[in-house]
Amino acid sequence: MKNTFKIAMALVVMLTTSVFTASAQGYDIGDIATDFKLNNIDGTEVSMADYGDAKGFIIVFTCNTCPYAVAYEDRIEALNKKYEDKGYPVIAIMPNNTDVKPGDSMEAMKARAKAKGFTFPYLMDEGQKIYPQYGATKTPHVYILERTTKGHEVKYIGAIDDNYQDASAVTETYAEDAVDALLSGNEVPEKKTRAIGCSIKV
């Protein structure tokens, strides 16, 4: 009897785990993305709801410690400079477990943002609850959202461009192309792209 109970419990655990794994896939194009309320490097809390006049958002999961993320720092800043005033601000979210990556602590994030002169919020995904909902797997990982009557609709998932090594040798500006398309009311030309990145540290 005891054993049957144990087996039943084990089955329940297995089933719940598999269901959880399946739902941890994250968003696809057309899904409505969750808002968040996360701590920013300036001590405030930031939500998408705070941006009254935004048309959408460039959400970038990024960090201090990944060389690919570092290679894109200036380009993330350039995206914000170019699109904030047009209604598509950048919001950067740091998804790593800071016990595993102390170089991504709030203090380190503040220092990095100051050194690089980030003009966008750089938020800590404390408790690592937001990135799994989005389905981010690596840094950097970009989600471009459009504000619609249904909510923040996912319009683009993937890379910033096609050359992590050399910004001057980029031939495809995927993220810019997506925002430009949204601003002019067109379909995003390439909705999903892939690039190498550092796995998110749990």
Next chain:
Amino acid sequence: MKLKIITLVLLFFYFGNVTAQVNPSEEKMKIATVKDLKVLNFNELESYLKSKDDNKTYVVNFWATWCAPCVKELPYFEDLNSNYSSKNVEVILVSLDFPKQIETKLKSFLEKRHLKSEVIVLNDVDSNTWIPKVDKNWSGAIPATIIYNSNKTTFYERSFNYEELENELKQFIK
């Protein structure tokens, strides 16, 4: 007691000499090997892998020196390579280190670690094109591993310990 001390002293001299004598030549050998590091784009890597013996099972791991979980699992891939080489298994370590760090970082790393598995550098910025060719579900995060032989291919976007890696490999070899 005296004997113990003498033994210790002798041992010290013995090993001291061994290190002094063997290391420089070994170091030179390794440097020579590392000089031959293949740096390929994805098409070249694909044709190189296709040119290899199809009777073998290949374990191809995508890694980089800057990727902490990759570096952590490298010894398991090394162990797998040596423990299963007699069973027609070959491990290939595909480094995604930045080209400008091949000389400054990757080569010294390889010299220090004395890796026995073959190391190839993949230098191809157009990852949006080649990542789906490795596996359509790969998001691009590393570490990532693909195990394949002529019958079967499985892709893993995850980290491994030795037991997990060995269990996966066992499904490929009979």
